[in-house]
Amino acid sequence: MARHMNFCKKFVSSEPPPDPTIHLISAMRSILRRSLDSPRSTPTSPTRKVGEIRGPALTRSESCFPTLSGS
Secondary structure (H helix, E strand, O other), X not given: OHHXXXXXXXXXXOOOOXXXXXXXXXHHHHXXXXXXXXXXOOOOOOOOOOOOOOOXXXXXXXXXXXXXXXX
């Protein structure tokens, strides 16, 4: 918890970077490196076969409004 509080204090008290463009480039570089270093995910669900036809994603039902009787 102390490490978290220390980080929060440093984050709040930090000044804006002298050159925002350089800061943005550096941040994007670190994000890209992290994404390239992380292992690739493998799908857990089976993939579709080439000729397989999918069913409709949404099906329609009757109206959601109740019918008015006696009018």
